[in-house]
Amino acid sequence: MLIHSSLGNRLYCGSRMEEDIFCFDTRNNGQILQAYKRSVKTNQRIQFDINASETVLATGNHNGTVSMFNLNKSNNGMESESDKWLNFEAHKDTVNGVSFHPFWGILATTSGRRHFHIEDEDTEENSLKIWSFEDSKSE
Numbered sequence: 001m002l003i004h005s006s007l008g009n010r011l012y013c014g015s016r017m018e019e020d021i022f023c024f025d026t027r028n029n030g031q032i033l034q035a036y037k038r039s040v041k042t043n044q045r046i047q048f049d050i051n052a053s054e055t056v057l058a059t060g061n062h063n064g065t066v067s068m069f070n071l072n073k074s075n076n077g078m079e080s081e082s083d084k085w086l087n088f089e090a091h092k093d094t095v096n097g098v099s100f101h102p103f104w105g106i107l108a109t110t111s112g113r114r115h116f117h118i119e120d121e122d123t124e125e126n127s128l129k130i131w132s133f134e135d136s137k138s139e
Contacts, residue, residue: 001013001014001015001045001047001048003048003049003050004026005050005054006054008026009025009026009027010023010024010025010026010033011023011024011026012024012048012050012057014038014046014048014059016040016043016044016045016046017040017041017042017043018040019037019038019039019040020035020036020037020038021035021036021038021048021057021059022034022035022036023035023036036057036059036067036069037067037084038059038060038061038067039061039062039063039065039067040061040062041062042062042094042113044094044096044113045096046059046060046061046062046094046095046096047059047060047096047097047098047099048060048098049098049099049100049107050071050100051100052100052102052103054071055070055071055072056068056069056070056071056085056100057069057071058098058100058107059098060090060094060095060096060097060098060109060111061094061095062094063094064089064090064091064092064093064094064095064111065087065088065089065090065095066087066088066090066095066098066107066109066131067084067086067087068084068085068086068087069084069085070085073085090109090111090129090131091109091111091125091127091129092111092125093111093112093113093125093126094111094112094113095109095110095111096110096111096112096113097109097110097111098110105132105133106130106131106132106133107130107131107133108128108129108130108131109128109129109131110127110128110129111125111126111127111129112125112126112127
C-alpha cells in the first residue's frame, strides 16, 4: 500500500507481512525518513491512512488494535512501541482496514480474516466501526 503526502515529497509504504510502515523522502531517492511499527502476522493486507492535516498516521494490527502515530514528531528514523501516540483495542479480530474522513475527526475501521481452524468462535469478527476524535487544537 502506498500513500503520497499532499505536497508529494513524502511516500508512505507498507506491505504484507511487514511490521514497518516506511516514510521515504521522494526528493532523495530511497532515503528512509521514518519507520512506524505495527503488528502484522497475517498475509492479508493491513491498511493504514493519514488524516487530512497530515499529522496522524493510523494503522490496523493483527491483534485487533489500532495504532496511531504523530507525524510531526521525528525520532531520527525508527519508531518504537513506546512512540505510539495512541493504541486502542478496536476489534476482536485483525483490523485490516482504517480510513480517516477527509475533513471530520472520524476514523472508520474494519476487521475480519479467514479462519481455517476455528478453536474459539468468539475471536472471529467481521465488522465495521466508526470512531470519533475531537480536534485537539486550542482556539
